[in-house]
Amino acid sequence: MHAYYADHFVLPLPEGHRFPMAKYRMLRDRIAEHLPGAVLKEALPASDEALARVHSPQYIDAVAHGTLAPAAQREIGFPWSPAMAERARRSVGATxxxxxxxxxxxxxGNLAGGTHHSYADKGSGFCVFNDVAVAARQAQADHLNDGSGWPLQVAVIDLDVHQGNGTAHIFQGDDSVFTLSLHGARNFPFRKEPSDLDVELPDGCADDEYLHxxxxxxxTLDHRCKPDLVFYLAGADPHVGDRLGRLAVTHDGLEARDRRVFDWAWQRRIPTVFVMAGGYGNDLEDTLQAQLTTWRVAWQYHQRWQNVRP
Known part of the structure; x- marks a missing residue:
């Protein structure tokens, strides 16, 4: 199973910054130790052409050269640096x-990614470019170019605790991409964009309610969309120990969630791309445990695919 990373592009964040940048390298080390069958590969940067399938040329250029307005840079939540711009491209390249x-x-999968707060013309909430949106558009373009003869249908299953507002806005009115977001009702972003299916959860939502x-x-997704490709945002932030999450899902609940998503796609033989999205544990070990479990579950379903492929 291929696993793509770009964690060696570390952002020079100021002392006390709340984003846990170290988690990406730590996750790669855990996968190397516990999943020896995973093929870890450094991601290449996404090209301007690929990014422009979603993002405006002006925004791409401003990120590349550090010319975003101060307010726009603050909305992203990272100070600009060459490493920030390069890491943003490589996060998309990984997906x-x-x-x-x-x-x-x-x-x-991508050991990072899930930057779902990014819009076509701006970033937000630690998200610079929208990796899943770009990869979905690139897959659709590749599909058309190979002469398959039908438009590629995509489903985005976003289980980060925060609503995927940027992704929802990018694909609004587009019948070829179905956006599903299961998220905390009272959490960021406080102005949400309508997805094709939004499921809002109350603070303190625990395993049974979450899984139901x-x-x-x-x-509902099964009735409304027959996707050819699934993107799964496997956020670790619904966990009860997440400092930004506000929900109360246990590690067992998150593993059951992952199995439901991968099994849903497997039963329908839909190729699945998964990304890590959010995870801000009070104890970073909680985030790493949840993410490593996602990779273990994904590995099991990857093995099923290999057993049926010619």
């Missing part, structure tokens, strides 16, 4: 590469 691998093998809501959401 692009994982998408190509998932087409071949059924399941592949997910089951209903997947059933």
């Amino acid at each position: 692009l590469a994982a998408t190509r691998a998932a087409w071949r093998e059924g399941v592949a 809501a997910l089951d209903q959401a997947l059933e």
Whole structure:
């Protein structure tokens, strides 16, 4: 199973910054130790052409050269640096590469990604470029170019605790992409964009309520969309120990969530690209445990795909 990373591009964040940048390298080390069958590969940067399938040329250029207005840079939440711009491109590049691998093998992932607060013309909430949106558009373009003869249908299953407002806005009115977001009702962003299916959860939502809501959401997705490709944002931030999450899902609940999503896609033989999205544990070990569990579950479903492929 292919796993793409760009964690060696570390942002020079100021002392006390709340974003846990170290988690990406730590996750790569855990995967190397506990999942020796995973093929870890450094991600290449996304090209301007790929980014422009979603983002405006002016925004791409401003990120590249550090010319965003101060307010726009503050909304992203990171100070500009060459490493910030390069890491943003490579985070998208990792999801692009994982998408190509998932087409071949059924399941592949990005050790980062899930930057779903990014709009076409601005970033927000630690999200610079929208990796899933760019990869979805690139997959659709590649599909048209290979002469398959039908438009590629995509489903985005966003289980980060925060609503995927940027993704929802990018794909509003587009019948070829179905956006599903299961998120905390009272959490960031406080002005939400309408997804094709939004499921709002109350503060303190625990395993049973969370999994019931997910089951209903997947059933609705089944009735409303027949995707050829799934992007799964496997946020660790619904966990009870997450300092930004406000929900109360346990590690067992998160593992059950992952199994539901991967099994839903497997039963329908839909290639699945998964990305890590958010995770801000009071104890960073909680975030790493949840993410490593996602990779272990993904590995099991990747093996199922290999057993049925010619």
